[in-house]
Amino acid sequence: MTIRKAEPKDKKDILEITNLLYLDIPNFVWNTDEFIDRQIKNGEYFLAETEEKIVGIISFRQRKKKIHIETLSATDDHQSEGVGSQLIGFAKEFTKEKGFSILRVYSFHEYKTIDFYLKQGFSLLEKPGIYNNHEYYRLEMRI
Ligand SMILES: CC(C)(COP(=O)(O)OP(=O)(O)OC[C@H]1O[C@@H](n2cnc3c(N)ncnc32)[C@H](O)[C@@H]1OP(=O)(O)O)[C@@H](O)C(=O)NCCC(=O)NCCS
Numbered sequence: 615m616t617i618r619k620a621e622p623k624d625k626k627d628i629l630e631i632t633n634l635l636y637l638d639i640p641n642f643v644w645n646t647d648e649f650i651d652r653q654i655k656n657g658e659y660f661l662a663e664t665e666e667k668i669v670g671i672i673s674f675r676q677r678k679k680k681i682h683i684e685t686l687s688a689t690d691d692h693q694s695e696g697v698g699s700q701l702i703g704f705a706k707e708f709t710k711e712k713g714f715s716i717l718r719v720y721s722f723h724e725y726k727t728i729d730f731y732l733k734q735g736f737s738l739l740e741k742p743g744i745y746n747n748h749e750y751y752r753l754e755m756r757i
Contacts, residue, residue, distance in 0.1 A: 620659035670697040
């Protein structure tokens with residue numbers, strides 16, 4: 615598996631994957647053209663590929679000296695093959711390279727991914743998150 619920076623031509627493939635992550639929450643932005651466009655332009659979107667086929671996606675944002683994972687997904691036909699774990703490994707390297715020591719991820723309860731993140735070494739932050747009446751887990755890892 616290789617991980618590379620996403621380019622504008624990858625937007626359609628990214629949209630297809632993020633549309634599967636869509637939750638019916640007002641202002642759900644993570645599958646919108648504008649959000650993805652901006653993250654690609656900023657060099658914050660990455661693709662995991664095997665034999666030039668996309669098997670996973672991850673995107674980041676820097677907020678207050680921390681790196682936040684904004685999007686994370688293994689493609690439908692490549693779940694539970696270690697793609698997610700490798701992308702988290704990449705996120706740790708990305709955080710280090712940017713000179714930061716804290717990696718965060720927020721995840722809506724609906725995704726049921728809390729155990730995945732705990733297994734990866736994230737700790738649950740005390741303060742819960744809420745976005746337009748939808749609760750999300752706030753998790754953090756010190757690198
Ligand atoms: C969550 C996700 C990224 C994990 O990636 P993955 O490639 O399937 O996970 P891995 O194969 O690296 O699994 C690592 C470990 O986590 C476990 N795991 C994976 N997904 C899990 C989940 N949803 N809940 C609990 N455990 C999970 C695996 O069983 C594995 O355990 P093991 O090490 O004991 O064998 C992937 O399942 C996914 O894309 N889900 C749909 C999109 C999504 O919910 N994204 C998160 C939005 S915040």
